[in-house]
Amino acid sequence: MLIDGKSIETWDLPSEDEAPLGQFSFAGVVGQPILLWDARAPVLDATKTLTFFAGNVNGYAPPEWVEIIATATIPLSEGEFWSVIDTLGRRTWEKTIDHAAAVLAGRGEMFAQRWEQSAALKALPLADLFRAAGVELQDQLHYIGATLGQGADAYARVLEDPTMFDGAWLADLSAQVLFLGSRALDRLAPRSQHIAVRTSFTDRHTEIIAASVAEAEAYRVSLGFPPGRREPHYRIARTLVECEDGYRERLFLFDGHGIDEGNVARVMAISDSFGGRAIAGPEFSTAAGLGDLFNDEVFEIKRRSTLAIDDYLRRYVSTPEETTQPPAQ
Structure with missing residues (x-):
């Protein structure tokens, strides 16, 4: 070997x-x-x-955590938003995610904030759609990011019919598509800072994570593990x-x-x-x-x-x- x-x-x-x-x-x-x-x-x-x-x-x-409130920013046009997604080449890998974040950073701080708020507004209907379709909580963010990562046409098809989602779109960093704006702002900020962007999707994101953790805990308890056990x-x-x-x-x-x-x-x-x-x-x-x-x-x-x-x-x-x-x- x-x-x-x-x-x-x-x-x-x-x-x-x-x-x-x-x-x-x-x-x-x-x-x-x-x-x-x-x-x-x-x-x-x-x-x-x-x-x-x-x-x-x-x-x-x-790092110093810095929160930027982007909920009131003006969303980007469709062309401006999807042009960043297109740089992924429909692949949500570490290399492509980093490349897209670099492209986004090159367009400036305000553009990155507006991009992340635009992604949030597109993610909300997908979150409702996948929850109604019975997608497991631990997978929902990946499904949302993977759908966005495929571009405008795939996004429209899945919104029309969730069965059009293709599991082959999923990758380890699919969920990170939602946070390309934060990644871009991290690149622009001093190394001593970590940027978190609050968008219209932040509360739903927190809700999904909390529910997923609770679901995983209930499953562990059902297997006989003591409550509150963690790695x-x-x-x-x-x-x-x-x-x-x-x-x-x-x-x-x-x-x-x-x-x-x-x-x-x-x-x-x-x-x-x-x-x-x-x-x-x-x-x-x-x-x-x-x-x-x-x-x-x-x-x-x-x-x-x-x-x-x-x-x-x-x-x-x-x-x-x-x-x-x-x-x-």
Whole structure:
């Protein structure tokens, strides 16, 4: 079996231009904090701790959420609206969605707001139509986006007869057609901001999501699962810890439900649960969580530095004293 042209036996081994600096095995219980990396940091005293820890230009910074009210904007003409849809080429893939958002961004902020409100007004009758046709709640947004994504003629046919909907139109990002305006505005906004556009469809969107969640919960309960059970929402954090034997760099996985990036005390307490006292951090990974552990990327650290490689490694890289194998759970 080959993965990216390499045999599965050697797929996860370092390439010729990579140098492994240490190994740390990990194991744990689902939903509980899991220690991913714990290694001695090259820090000799407290005055050097921030020098070691600071400077990562790739750390995750939570965006500022900005809501734009577009309900009173004037809808676009049919030609203006569908010309953006046509750039999808009737394919709602990541690449085509991104391309359409880029095209929309090129027409300016007000055009993007008007486009999203126009999409909202076209989505409302589709929502009524698919609900009446018995489309499952979890699929309704995808059906709406997929229909819009096929263009004006397909939209008109489905409005006339919902059986004209073709399941082949569906793709993972079909629902994102509804939010091309928001995606375009995100492109135009500073990276520190995330744009959400309130349209005439926003309340219906919220209603569909809430009903879908309630339906899924009722189904889980019917299978015997306890009420309120949820899957962990994993985050990865990095801290610098003071221990009896010196300073250590620590990476750990934790369930982020109810813990946002502003709740520093709770994240530091999780770090302390593995021993020692966190004195710098937390810094959060741009990686979403558990899935990235198996895609060779857990926590990427980048610094601007003119140091020679050997000097950089001595100053900034921690390595475990030995491979550590936590007890199996």
